[in-house]
Amino acid sequence: MVQAARILRPETKPAAPAARETATLLVPGRNVWRCETASRASMLVDAAAYYGALRQTLRAARHSVIITGWDIDSRTPLVGPDGEPGDDLPVTFGAFLTELVRRRPQLSIKLLLWDYYAAVYSLERELMPALALQWNTPRQIELCLDDVLPIGASHHQKIVVVDDAVAFSGGLDITIRRWDTAAHPLHDPHRVDPSGKPYAPFHDVQMMVDGAAAAALGQLVRGRWYRVTHELLPPAPSFYAQADCDPWPVTVQPDFTGDVTIGIARTEPRYGPEPEVREVEALFHDMIDAAERILYVENQFLTCTALAQRLIARLQDRPGLEVLVIVPKTHHTWLEQQSMLAGRIRFMQMFDEAGLRDRVRFVYPCLRNDGSVRDRDAEVMVHSKVMIADDRLLRVGSANLCNRSIAVDTECDLVIAATTPDQRSNVAAARNRLIAEHCGATEAEVAELLVRTGSLFATLDALQDRAHRLCPIADEANRHGFDFTAQIAAVADPARPLEADRYLPDPSNEPPSQRRFSSILLIGISLLVVIALVLAWRYTPLADWASPHKLAAAFRAIAASPLAFPAVVGIFILAGFIAFPVTLLIAATAITFGTWEGLSVALTGSMSSALATYGAGRWLGADLLRRVMGPRINRVARKVKSNGILAVTTMRVMPTAPFMLVNLVAGATRIRLLDYTIGTLLGLAPGIIIMSVLGGRLLEIMTQPSLVDLLLLAGFLLLWGGLSYGLQLIVARLRDRFGATESGQA
Template sequence: MMDEPVGTCARRDDLETDTLFEKGRNVWCVAHADRAAPLIDAGAYFGALREAMIRAEKTITIVGWDIDSQMRLVGEDGTVEDDLPETLAAFLSELVHRNEDLHVRLLLWDYSVIFSLERELAPRLRLFWTTPSRIDLCLDDEIPLGASQHQKIVVIDDKVAFSGGLDLTRRRWDNSTHKASDDRRVDPSGSTYAPFHDVQMVVDGEAAQRLGELVRERWLIATDETLEKPQADDTGAQDPWPPSLAPDFTDLPIAISRTVPSQHGSPAVTEVEKLWYDMVGRAQRLVYIENQYLTVQPFAEKLAQRMKEKPELQALIVVPETYPELLAKASMLEGRQRFMQVLRNADVADRVRLVYPRAEDDGVNVPIMVHAKVMVIDDTLLRIGSANLSNRSIGFDSECDLTIEARSDAERESLAHIRNRLIGEHVGIAPEVLQQELDAADGALFTALDALPETRRTLHPVRDEEIDIPMSLGPIGDPPEPLYDLKAAARAAPDPRWWPTIVRVCIAVGVIGLAILAWRHSPVSDPQKVGELFRSLSAHPWAPALVIGAFIGGGLVFFPVTVLILATVAVFGSWVGMLLAATGATLSAAATYLVGRGIGQRTLRRIVGPRISRVRHGISDHGIITIASIRLVPVAPFTLVNLVAGAARVRFFDYVIGTLLGLAPGLLTMTLLAQQVSQLINEPTAGRIALFAGLVVVWGAFLFALQFLVRRFRQAHS
């Protein structure tokens, strides 16, 4: 994990002695920026990003929760003024075609199936196999079980960087007019969507360099591949700052705060959380928040405490009206209710307005989706980032926030103008008009808002207290830390990742149990017919050859070898099935090894992606013990290891013997389990269920012991 940035992080004359920022506690780094500007709504962000990427010379690195190859990268008017394609993949492809020195890298969270309906299917196929070789895509799964890579960062040549709440994906584009109905708000499938509000920040100079270091560190974690820093070459180099964008701030420090979950024995980084509390502790008259979620009760307690200390302090919190998804409603919505209850219990809720924005046009009145992660304290602090005010964002997901602390009258004036733009957008009023009302009300925001005329844009009170949530899913949907204690695991064994294995084993047992129940209640669950089917298959003269062919063919299409082993043992019985499975798995490994050897490392990297580096480093010692240990403690799927071993030209004899040795314990345990599963399907008695559960426990303990010994061996010889 990157704890110390390379180089100096801020010039001494940029930081006042009473600055809020504390390096290593509430910020990772405070770095100088020559220019900075908030980009309000995706139209402004996409337009500015497009201009900047066109001017890229060496590198574009994109890190996101989601990336969609078919999203339209267009500006505020929904069109483009250059001669490049609109859609992201085609746009990036044309950029690298025109500039032979340009390399584009995309790091996309290897997302949970829970979000599959919200995202592009087969992103690797769309964004990797169909684009030029100088566009790399990596699916990042190097995070704790259930967590997400939630940062949304784009860095261009280490000279300009964008960070905030916006991903380059579908259903994000909108502009600040937020029309209730807009033909330009159409996703790649042709479906329209509701108005959408979010905010990004663009910075340059040293701040962009620090964000470049951050994304290269994330790439290293995900791929085991070190990226070189772009070499500074100012001779004839273009300034990638968007030409049409005037900065709101110049010559100032930018604070970068992170959330990084505890993993692999490393401590969690909670700068995001600490800075929230510290910012509220500086509030005098006004706290303005835009956030998708609102569940962090300690933050509510800090806010309540500060409001008691400062009787004139008011808080305006802009959120979505509700959450349509079941998990969000049963976790985030309930958390929001609890958040507000803290304020009511402290008798300060009358100075807090929890509201959501609506837009009305031609009789159509719709709520606006608030996805932004913004906090403004008076006219002194402005924070824009990826972190929601949720438990997930304080210690579970990876996050990145940028914060500006105004030091001069000019900076305070610019900061107040941005705050007024944000609020004014929601009530249909120009920022100058809102400032006039604030001046007339002596800075009392609620008085100023109540004095404004009605427009097509309004802020409505949220009525969460009237919503009944029958069941809390907060511990699942909004956990404050990883679901397993990595620190305790690190003390117990060399590898702190054994708890996720236990979780996966429990899930697997549950899935098998559900499958058995479903089978028993299905119309084809007659045990006699099933037995006859298995016997007829095993008695076929070509059955062994067909099984071995299935293993080889399955390996070529990345079909899980475990499933084939279980099916083979179920059809042919314990020991004959195990022999056939061992033969099939070994021949499959040999076949895919030869494929990898034939296509070579460069082509294989293009097909598989940058994560091939992690597998290649895992088999860097080309010996029998190394191959056997990788089979025992996999670093990647079965077929991928085979392909990389071939491309890396591991000695074939070592590879085959190592594969047999490494597969043997798993084959034996799966044979025993498959036999029990077969008996359970035909006659699921209580005794057989108990025996099956006992075998799973023994199997897990046996594998953990093997993994422990293998890792100790690796450490001793590393």
Template sequence: MSVLRPGETCWRQAHADRAAFLIDTEAYFAAVFAAIQKAKRSILLLGWGFDPRTRLFPDGYDGPDDPDEVGRVLVELACSRPELDIRLLIWKSALPISASQQFFPHKARKWFENTPVKFRLDDQVPFGACHHQKVLVIDEALAFCGGGDIAVDRWDTAAHLDDDQRRIMPDQDHHAPRHEVMMMVDGDAARALGDLARIRWFRATGETLEPRPADGDPWPEHVPAAITHAEVAIARTEPAWKARAPVEEIRDLTLESIYAAKKLIYLENQYFTSPVITEVIAQRLGQPDGPAVVLVSTGEAPSWFDRLTMDRSRAALIWRLRAADVYGRFRALRPITPGGVTIIVHSKVTVVDDRIVRVGSANLNNRSGGFDTECELAIESDDPETQIAIAAFRDRLVGHFIGYTGEAVARASAELGGMVAAIDSLNREGRLASIEPAPMTPFGAFVSRYHLGDPANVSDSWRVGRRRERLYSEARAVTSLHALGLQANSKSITSGR
């Protein structure tokens, strides 16, 4: 049975003539620039963050009035094409988060005053939650979805060089190497993402937007399609809010994907703090014929809050998986540059065998399962050509971390008996280092035990003292159902949370 089931593990499935994977933000920003130059009727962006000063083609010098600043590019487009409707809907971030970003995106409102660009901040989420969807739709014909925001500390190349002067910010400082992944689709899949974006716009502003399709093809000419003629699923997370029921499609799809795996689960993610997902993976690792699991994440989170909350919780869960890994099939890895600099992993990618690929905004934490808003794209296919493309995407991701081509990774995997053996063999320079959890202090153990800062849903956000009990009760329920051969439907499991 397919893991993609509209109304259960996804919202909709829609056809795309073309789909492509954009690895790292140099590729994403270049594709965005090429696509918006072709826009005729509409550009609609959803984001967690946004900074109009973001350079799309940084050159190592950041000066006044850079022509490639995204805010300047959008304003010039809107002024030169009166028929082009440009709308940006960005989360109205909490003050501490905004302060860490020089008070953007809040300051962006002034940037777009008296311009045709319509910029709005969206605060329509429960207290403590955030809008985390990252979607860009152009002319109802092309859409981007993934983990990347258009912000000043995001740009990097797939080389992740130690000292790349192009990773420059407006204050002339340079940000750390950073890994992002976006997915690009056209056709009905792009139109469906347009529907999602318009729903968000209505909820935030009360204004109903009609689709604005246009003749022409905004697909960037320099980007080849990785997959053609595919059914693309859109999966979401939405919290219970203003009489709307919670949407937990991404969480359910994650569990079903893990159980569907036969040989390999490849995960790239910023966070790994969900006890439910951990216990499901542990169950698979304990099976003699279960899949290998490769997790790639940041060695240490860049912000003090994430180090306090997410890193401590992750440490305990990695120890849990290592204890469950009786057959030696689990690797938790952190990428570093050749000079030993930490690469921030901000991508959210899941590849299961050669059959399922998912790219989106959701982290492998509690929040992304039911408290924040999230969106991702997924393809499941038994078509041999599509499976070759999915495997090539995964192999290229692994290879770019350790300095090999995707073809070299695929060859080593075939010759040595799997991805874990291939990584162990090719990773001679140690650029995928093992994640070694730091010793836990008493305060760290308290944070980890109660998953502070990482609620699973709206009601959970107010019940910190019982959070651990509820999360692990749910994990036991999910694994018990699958042990009995039953589908783990989260709506029945979590109805009492």
């Protein structure tokens, strides 16, 4: 556990000489997590440059690859600017990884993908990524869905670490509809989605680093993997002492060489025992405060008014400062329009109100439509997250200028602090290269104009007649009908995460007043679910065998046999392996056999089914289960094992998965048989007892319920919930008492 703590909360290393020189700007623990050095760093502009460099780096991988992302799509064409793979490996990402590990069996690849597939993203993301990247790939490739986040938060970091030697971080996910070149032609045969449909030009930026900075990013992503899976991934051994093992792509000329100071800034929301981290926000503030002449910004979203206020204050304090903000022309999806557009309008209006609109320009990149139709220009989608303060600070990351990126989502930004004349020249060159791309110019032209005019805005005006140019944003507020934006923005772009643990706590850790709330909630949910099932049985055409009539008739035919008891128990066991609802079987048993005999048959049958499927899970083993459910099963198993009887009882009272699946998981993860048996018995017994007491009356209640029947059912459900919850509290207190005794003896 010492090692785990070191991964999750690594101590700040002593600052290197280059880092000490920039201590006034980059302060570990305040606006960065760590300051490390890299011998090489490059700004990779647009996905073609990134995917081409990534493909070459992955081919050189020896030990481990860890990839984290908001989205990862197996169909992504992993190709460079020419649109061709340049080797004999497959083009698409999933097939490429599969062939890579086939040729290099010792290579381990971990993929950490945000676990959220709401309807608003269903058309953007790959359906069932686990099928493409977990089940249909070799064992060396593992996909884990990251759900260790507050409600409404997302895992937004986009990081790739190869052997702790080379790392990439920025705004680009390895997903479809991202590939484009820096030229952004109006029509590119390679810029199509998997269905062959063309998409608009797309601009984004990724940073590539090596050395200690890459190793630090490796520690960061291993910490995230541990938090999700409770599995420790060892650091990669050092393979690269020899020049012929260098994983840096030969086609990528480093923008920075020597001892380059790299700061790593994070956003992490508070979740469980993990504290809130807001280094991204502090770094935004400090970079704004450091700008003297030019502040260059590329970003997808502008909604955080605190950052606008900071920028206004800096403009008022520095009359010579010019600010260029490059954003998308508009937000295309309905959700972004409703949640982000109003925030962007308010962000821009603040500069009008402060009388500073002539000192800041909000623009988007556009392309003249083949030079023939002047009023139908094409826009370039801006997805990058870049901030450059003069020639001193270059920042590339995943964080937007919105509330989510400040406090809700996980983010990772890299910042280069220039400490030498050469490095400052390289920061200025990186900025000029981006301006040149958007304005259809060369880097040298931009540099010459900046020197000659002494003004960023004058330089942009001089380049305004090119086919590629920057056009002013002209947003309009919603003028039609009721404005839902405030309500939607509160959920889509919240200032803080919604914390579910405040509303659904563990009853064993709560004060009595909160426990009463939880028990009422539990009983209420159970009541709603069962009433819904009663109505479904009554009014929907369910399969014959999923009806109490059919089951009761079958059991009555068996009841006359002298082998009725073992026959029904056998049916319970067989039904358990096909995920048949155990509650229906218990109900049919109670209806057929009456109170006492039904109680014994149902209890024996359900416990036999639970133990049989538990045994099957144990025989199949955790390895197969891990292949099906992914590595986060480690975290589930750990939680269940640590809580023992209480955890199993809770799963039975308010199941989060089908009866069969719970049993298989329990067996495969080797939960203690005694804990499993007692927990299952405590969880099932109250329901079986109540159904058995109702006996023959139960069929009438389930098929032709009257108001009295429903009230009677509600009363029994309250009793069921109360008994179940009481049993949990008793077990929790016994566990705490015996745990304290054992701790005292130790």
